[in-house]
Amino acid sequence: MSPIESALLDLNRLEDLARQDTALHRIDPCAKVLTTLVFLVAVASFNKYAVAALLPLCIYPIVLIAVGNLQPSFLFKPILLALPFVFCMAIFNPLFDRVIIMSIGPAPISGGWVSFCSILLRFALSVSAALLLLASTGFYPICLALRRLGVPRVFTLQLLFLYRYLFVLAEETTRVARAHALRAPEQRRMKPSVFASVVGSLLLRTLGRARCIHTAMLSRGFTGRISQSGQLDFYCRDALFLVGWSAFFVMARLFNLPQILGEGILNCLP
Amino acid sequence: MxxxxxxxxxxxxxxxxxxxxxxxxxxxxxHGETVGIIGGNGAGKSTLLLHLNGCLMPTSGAVRVDNFPVSTATLTHVRKTVGMVFQNPDDQLFMPTVEEDVAFGPRNMGLPSDEVNARVDAALETVGALAFKHRASHRLSGGEKRTVAIATVLSMSPDILVLDEPTAGLDPRARRHLIELLKTLEHTLIIATHDLDFVLDVCDRTLVIHEGCIAADDATEAIFKNVELLDQNNLEPPLSMQRKNSPTIF
Structure with a gap:
């Protein structure tokens, strides 16, 4: 199976997960989108050396996975795929920031290594939160929620079309790649010139398809505005979800919970 | 009528x-005619169909639908009257779910949401796709996409249904299902296709197009019996007719 087909299967898997009926899935998409936003802001707002202080935020994905009957394995692949990029960015920190700020036993640890770990942890938390939102809500309800939250219609529609035709484009790309592989069995990769013409051909097909889709829309009465359904209901439980988790994130941000917990345990010890 | x-x-x-x-x-x-439009590649079949609901306007000449001239002023009426099912269902199904796709046309007609929901259910029921209502369009099979594409148009209650290559990419069972479905519809049907057996099965009348002109316009059987005409227009008799005329081997 090609990497593109595998990625499509992963997306389909996310959609299947989003169609479950659990307490988490029944929460209003607006509440989940807002909670995720608060979570991301909280994660991003910690200082660059925060590692232990970030750990309480791990409770959020863990609870969501448990309540939403989601398999943790679906988080690993996207995180591992994006990890090299984050690693490349974070690896410069130990080189430039060599000030010793702590030590573990006799081993001194520079600020660069601490911020390196902090970046990786933030990345894992942020990507997990975004994937969990998708796996517990689905792409279309997320777009409806964004619309209700005041995101311009043109933006949410672009997202919907992008998501819908991502699959069609990916299937076409796979077919072209397969056709190339069959006629160039000894080449492991496309030559740059071939790659350029394939990309050009895909672009032209995309334009042609866009024209066909527009014609299909026109023939069904499209006048420049798409009406979307989505009368979503915001219940008390949704408000509780949003307020409860947001309060926890703010608390985790304002207070170093692991430190307070550690000090409490030490004080209790004889 | x-x-x-x-x-x-x-x-x-x-x-x-x-x-x-x-x-x-x-x-x-x-009213009520079922017409096949056949011709070789590039004969002008799809271009002709696009004129029927104003997606293309003639360079010269006139198109009339439901006694209205097709023009910018009558487009809304024409598009309510003529429902078009495109060759590639991926062009037709652009909304994220089947339900949203089937509701797209009725919503554009300004119908209230109760009426839209009723039309969506009725259209999906007619094509036997009510079970797909909540599924993502991109996860349907080719045959399922085709039936849902027809539902997207039926939900607008058109009087005339235009289908461009409806059997392209369908397996025999899905093709048979489509034929049975079209036979149950009371709409005026205009079908452009290369599937001549399909035309023989479904259409009472056939237009042959060649290089942008109508080369013949007659009852379907009469057209397919005229081997010389078919040959001149890069066509052949349907396989079912060829079999009838071929000598028995066994």
Whole structure:
């Protein structure tokens, strides 16, 4: 199976997960989108050396996975795929920031290594939160929620079309790649010139398809505005979800919970 | 009931790149007819269909639908009257779920949400796809996409249904299902296709197009029995007719 087909299967898997009926899935998409936003802001707002202080935020994905009957394995692949990029960015920190700020036993640890770990942890938390939102809500309800939250219609529609035709484009790309592989069995990769013409051909097909889709829309009465359904209901439980988790994130941000917990345990010890 | 007529009078169409696709097409269809449009590749079938609901406007000549001339002023009415099912269902199904896709047309007609929901259910029920209502469009099979594409148009309650290559990419069972479905519809049907057996099965009347002109307009069986005409227009008799005429081997 090609990497593109595998990625499509992963997306389909996310959609299947989003169609479950659990307490988490029944929460209003607006509440989940807002909670995720608060979570991301909280994660991003910690200082660059925060590692232990970030750990309480791990409770959020863990609870969501448990309540939403989601398999943790679906988080690993996207995180591992994006990890090299984050690693490349974070690896410069130990080189430039060599000030010793702590030590573990006799081993001194520079600020660069601490911020390196902090970046990786933030990345894992942020990507997990975004994937969990998708796996517990689905792409279309997320777009409806964004619309209700005041995101311009043109933006949410672009997202919907992008998501819908991502699959069609990916299937076409796979077919072209397969056709190339069959006629160039000894080449492991496309030559740059071939790659350029394939990309050009895909672009032209995309334009042609866009024209066909527009014609299909026109023939069904499209006048420049798409009406979307989505009368979503915001219940008390949704408000509780949003307020409860947001309060926890703010608390985790304002207070170093692991430190307070550690000090409490030490004080209790004889 | 002659009010659901479709009429083309000496229609010419030239694409912006100068390619002449239609050269003086004239015909008239009346209510309840099932008409096949056949011809070789590039004969002008799809271009002709796009004129029927105003997606293309003739360079010269006139198109009338339901006694209205097709023009910018009558587009809304024409598009309510003529429902078009495109060749590639991926072009037709652009919304994220089947339900949203089938509701797209009725919503654009400004119908209240209760009426939209009722139409969605009715259209999906008619094509036997009510079970797919909540599924993502991109996860349907080719045959399922085709039936849902027909539902997207039926939900607008058109009087005339235009189908471009409806059997392309369908397996025999899905093709048979489509034939049975079309036979249950009471709409005026206009079908452009290369599937001549399908035309023989479904259509009472057939237009043969060649190089942008109507080469023949007659009852379907009469067209397919005229081997010379078919040959001149890059066509062959349907396989089912060829089998009848071929000698028995065993």
């Amino acid at each position: 002659s009010h659901h007529l479709v009429e083309m009078q000496d229609v010419h169409y030239t694409y912006p790149d100068g390619a002449k696709a239609l050269r003086g097409v004239s015909f008239r269809l009346t």
